[in-house]
Amino acid sequence: MYRYDEFDRRFLEERTAQYRDQVRRRLIGQLSEEEFRPLRLRNGLYLQLHAYMYRIAIPYGTLSPAQLRMLAHIARKYDKGYGHFTTRQNMQFNWIKLDETPDIMADLASVEMHSIQTSGNCIRNTTSDPFAGVTADEIEDPRPWCEIIRQWSTLHPEFSWLPRKFKIAVSASEKDRAAVHIHDIGLYIVKNDAGEVGFQVLVGGGLGRTPIMGKVLREFLPKKDLLSYLEAALRIYNEYGRRDNIYKARIKILVQALGIDKMREEVEAEWAQMDHTPLDLSDQTIAAIYEHFAPPAYPAPDAQGEATLATAIAADAKFARWVKHNTHPHKQPGYAIATVSLKPLGKPPGDITAEQLDLLAELSERYGFGEVRVTHEQNVVFPDIPRGALPVFYAEIAAAGMGTANIGLASDIIACPGLDYCSLANARSIPVAEKLGEHLAAREEEIGPMKIKISGCINACGHHHVGHIGILGVDKNGEEFYQITVGGSADEQSAVGTIVGRAVPSDEVNSAVDKLLDVYVKHRSDGEDLPATYRRIGAEPFKEAVYGAR
Amino acid sequence: MNAETPHQAVTGNRLRDGVPIYYAGNGSWSPSIADAVVAPDGGILLVEAAKGPLPLEAVGPYVIDVTVTDGVIGPIGVKETIRAFGPTA
Numbered sequence: 001m002y003r004y005d006e007f008d009r010r011f012l013e014e015r016t017a018q019y020r021d022q023v024r025r026r027l028i029g030q031l032s033e034e035e036f037r038p039l040r041l042r043n044g045l046y047l048q049l050h051a052y053m054y055r056i057a058i059p060y061g062t063l064s065p066a067q068l069r070m071l072a073h074i075a076r077k078y079d080k081g082y083g084h085f086t087t088r089q090n091m092q093f094n095w096i097k098l099d100e101t102p103d104i105m106a107d108l109a110s111v112e113m114h115s116i117q118t119s120g121n122c123i124r125n126t127t128s129d130p131f132a133g134v135t136a137d138e139i140e141d142p143r144p145w146c147e148i149i150r151q152w153s154t155l156h157p158e159f160s161w162l163p164r165k166f167k168i169a170v171s172a173s174e175k176d177r178a179a180v181h182i183h184d185i186g187l188y189i190v191k192n193d194a195g196e197v198g199f200q201v202l203v204g205g206g207l208g209r210t211p212i213m214g215k216v217l218r219e220f221l222p223k224k225d226l227l228s229y230l231e232a233a234l235r236i237y238n239e240y241g242r243r244d245n246i247y248k249a250r251i252k253i254l255v256q257a258l259g260i261d262k263m264r265e266e267v268e269a270e271w272a273q274m275d276h277t278p279l280d281l282s283d284q285t286i287a288a289i290y291e292h293f294a295p296p297a298y299p300a301p302d303a304q305g306e307a308t309l310a311t312a313i314a315a316d317a318k319f320a321r322w323v324k325h326n327t328h329p330h331k332q333p334g335y336a337i338a339t340v341s342l343k344p345l346g347k348p349p350g351d352i353t354a355e356q357l358d359l360l361a362e363l364s365e366r367y368g369f370g371e372v373r374v375t376h377e378q379n380v381v382f383p384d385i386p387r388g389a390l391p392v393f394y395a396e397i398a399a400a401g402m403g404t405a406n407i408g409l410a411s412d413i414i415a416c417p418g419l420d421y422c423s424l425a426n427a428r429s430i431p432v433a434e435k436l437g438e439h440l441a442a443r444e445e446e447i448g449p450m451k452i453k454i455s456g457c458i459n460a461c462g463h464h465h466v467g468h469i470g471i472l473g474v475d476k477n478g479e480e481f482y483q484i485t486v487g488g489s490a491d492e493q494s495a496v497g498t499i500v501g502r503a504v505p506s507d508e509v510n511s512a513v514d515k516l517l518d519v520y521v522k523h524r525s526d527g528e529d530l531p532a533t534y535r536r537i538g539a540e541p542f543k544e545a546v547y548g549a550r
Numbered sequence: 551m552n553a554e555t556p557h558q559a560v561t562g563n564r565l566r567d568g569v570p571i572y573y574a575g576n577g578s579w580s581p582s583i584a585d586a587v588v589a590p591d592g593g594i595l596l597v598e599a600a601k602g603p604l605p606l607e608a609v610g611p612y613v614i615d616v617t618v619t620d621g622v623i624g625p626i627g628v629k630e631t632i633r634a635f636g637p638t639a
């Protein structure tokens with residue numbers, strides 16, 4: 001992992017002191033809410049329905065044991081004993097008191113964490129593949145590039161007041177696990193025809209009320225040019241992005257208005273005329289960052305490990321199912337990537353208690369190299385578990401309520417906090433997710449891989465547009481209804497789902513989803529996921545199943 | 551007030567901890583909707599609340615419609631019900 005240097009530490013100390021004084025002045029009335037609001041938002045503090053919500057950045061989703069324990073401490077001391085992992089690899093605490101936030105910030109700084117730029121019209125946390133560095137199918141580890149972007153974008157003077165927020169994702173695998181296409185800028189690490197490694201740059205992706213998939217801005221960008229090219233793209237956005245209408249302020253709207261060819265022309269022209277020198281990444285600079293992400297010295301796996309694993313799989317059907325769905329091949333023989341589900345049936349997706357956080361910290365030290373990754377699908381990845389240790393690892397997480405074997409299945413639902421917590425929401429998400437997950441669990445083996453995503457409003461924090469089945473909460477004359485989409489996808493085949501018909505009341509969501517799944521199961525060919533079946537047969541059979549023949 | 555009279559109250563979030571609070575008259579605020587003062591025109595209450603001795607108490611005060619049944623004040627709509635009584639999940 002990246003470790004802070006003296007500059008980083010001093011910066012956080014100074015920022016905490018500044019913020020402590022800002023809170024003090026707000027509480028005694030020297031700052032009005034109008035004056036204070038942008039200051040607290042810059043530090044990740046929102047005011048929600050019941051309390052302040054504090055959003056903490058988890059750079060590219062990576063957490064150390066000390067950081068996990070600190071999140072547990074914050075949950076216990078300042079919240080109600082739990083936190084919530086978000087759809088952008090961050091953590092939110094929903095029951096925070098304003099006067100305690102400076103102390104939380106100081107506590108976070110002690111473990112090299114903060115909440116800066118988790119809100120506001122700036123460059124947000126750069127997200128990545130939770131299997132980065134350990135999956136066999138990647139060209140190279142994307143995390144060093146996320147870290148380079150993090151250092152460049154933190155308090156960037158030119159890009160701290162953009163027209164709107166700006167999100168970047170980086171992936172290096174054929175299988176996109178970072179939802180790159182739905183980001184303002186998406187970066188795929190690729191090889192060109194000459195075998196050189198660089199970036200394919202996408203621009204203008206995003207969800208919200210205008211869902212658009214990112215378009216290719218540049219097919220190949222050499223590594224050394226990453227920051228200068230990003231700077232050129234952001235300059236064009238900063239100059240031409242709309243500031244008169246919040247709903248048209250994201251870069252996706254600019255790209256749509258200009259057209260991708262004109263956007264490319266503008267960015268390339270800016271890039272050609274600007275001085276690259278200060279931003280060029282030397283081999284030494286890149287290597288220095290890469291050192292922080294060097295693979296651990298993997299001990300030779302236990303000779304009996306495979307036999308231990310095979311015996312446990314044969315003896316315990318629940319464990320066998322967990323291995324099938326929650327583990328992924330590791331690039332290192334004898335090791336596995338394990339995903340701990342935070343989607344126990346009937347519980348809020350992404351929530352985790354202080355005790356569970358402490359346990360994950362302990363397990364990451366005992367069975368790994370002291371690191372976990374938070375996923376944008378609101379689960380937690382253990383990147384390096386010896387395969388022979390999987391049975392005992394599973395026993396420990398299962399005893400703590402984290403042994404649900406549902407990764408990538410129908411009950412592994414993404415959901416935003418919705419109207420139970422969020423002041424922007426129109427409808428609840430969590431109860432819908434809880435009921436639907438419980439309802440579908442019995443048939444999720446039959447259904448197979450499935451991505452269901454739920455948002456409580458059109459801002460789409462639950463990524464409903466790109467769910468195989470998406471569910472959007474809407475308000476109709478004070479009552480909650482749910483609009484359902486089908487055929488969306490957040491992976492390399494990214495697509496926005498199609499609305500199947502009029503919104504349904506909450507008590508009809510489960511049956512509507514059942515009908516959509518029946519159509520999929522009936523019509524799918526071997527190996528087809530729902531979006532592939534949808535592309536082949538179209539929307540009509542799905543619409544007819546829910547609403548009847550026209 | 552009779553049943554046909556529209557009832558309104560004023561609510562906001564407490565500055566210190568963000569808890570939903572309701573204007574309870576005479577410059578005071580309460581975390582319980584039962585303590586809210588109601589009026590046919592909440593705008594008048596809003597002006598009164600802003601002049602109160604504790605202008606720092608509530609962040610973003612706004613007017614809400616409420617029900618009054620047998621003297622018991624209740625929220626209208628899912629959002630205000632959740633604000634008044636807490637998350638449902």
